[in-house]
Amino acid sequence: MNKKELSQLYWLNREIEDQQSRLAELESLATYCTSHITGMPRGPGINDKLAKYVAEIADLRGLIDLNIKKCFFELNRLNRYINSVEDSLTRQILSLRYISGLSWVQVAFSVGGNNTTDGVRMIHNRFLEKN
Secondary structure (H helix, E strand, O other): OOHHHHOHHHHHHHHHHHHHHHHHHHHHHHHOOOOOOOOOOOOOOOOOHHHHHHHHHHHHHHHHHHHHHHHHHHHHHHHHHHHOOOOHHHHHHHHHHHHOOOOHHHHHHHHOOOOOHHHHHHHHHHHHHHO
8 A cells, every 4th residue: 555545544634534524615615605585586607506505505415425434444544554564663653644644753752662753754754665
C-alpha cells in the first residue's frame, strides 16, 4: 500500500465535512426562503427557489450517506492492513497517522519514547519503501 492509498480515509472525511457544511448552508437558505406575495400571476419562467434547495439537499444527503459508507469500508481496509504489520511501533505510527489523522508532530508526541517528528516520519517512509 502506498501513501495515496493510506490517505484515502483522511480525504473522504474532509469531503464529508465539506458536504455537511454545504448541506447546512442549503438548509439555512431553504429555511429562510419565502415566496414574495405580490398579487402578480406567476409565469412559466419564474423559479421556485425552495424546490431547488430541497432537491439539492436530497442529493447532497445521498452523497454524504454514500461517502460515510465508503469511510467504513476504507477504515476496515486500513485496519486490516495496519494489523498485518509485524512491528508494533510501525503499526502505532500508521494507525495514528492514517486512522486518527494526526500530524507528524502529534504522532511523535503520542508515540513518546523520545521519538522525534523526523524519526517517526522516517520509520513510516522506510516501511513504505520496503513494502
